[in-house]
């Protein structure tokens with residue numbers, strides 16, 4: 001099987017394999033989790049969305065929703081970055097600080113993860129798709145309004161140092177992959193969103209951000225420069 005550029009076949013793939021494209025925000029969440037929790041021995045398979053790797057039969061058999069990221073753990077397949085991140089932290093990390101088991105702490109983190117799924121990521125996807133796939137040369141005004149609204153909510157949530165309280169958690173990782181992407185579309189205004197700006201700077205200082213998020217953000221920046229002219 002020769003679907004993907006790395007030429008790894010499904011038979012050869014053992015244990016943890018992440019199907020990914022670095023520019024994708026949810027993929028970057030998982031990459032950051034892998035770095036932050038030091039999950040060892042993950043294999044990577046690049047999935048080219050532009051040439052339709054994700055719509056090929058063998059991928060659809062594992063993930064009928066045809067999204068990246070997808071993780072396989074031997075014959076177990078799971079997709080959606082939040083589900084993958086929770087699975088990795090639960091099964092492969094002894095450090096429970098990123099996703100604590102305390103019911104209230106976890107509930108607040110889960111709320112932020114759903115906020116990412118329902119508000120942050122879709123506002124980026126809505127803005128990017130017409131530019132990346134339909135040849136539009138500017139972001140649509142209504143898409144930018146959704147991003148402003150996403151920033152406003154985020155600003156209100158940041159009453160403490162981190163997204164879900166005083167400790168850095170999975171909530172920060174999943175939200176920063178989307179927010180760093182939104183920032184490439186509509187730069188965060190530090191005067192309007194001081195808490196969000198300070199939080200974003202704190203995230204950027206983290207080693208996992210530098211390793212897991214920055215390369216993909218640079219790719220997005222390059223693609224947007226070429227598409228927007």
Ligand SMILES: N[C@@H](CCC(=O)N[C@@H](CS)C(=O)NCC(=O)O)C(=O)O
Nearest residue numbers: 024025026066067068069080081082
């Ligand atoms: N909520 C999902 C979003 C996944 C998603 O939409 N990924 C995009 C790339 S950024 C994708 O796979 N698009 C291809 C498709 O939907 O067919 C997650 O967190 O994993």
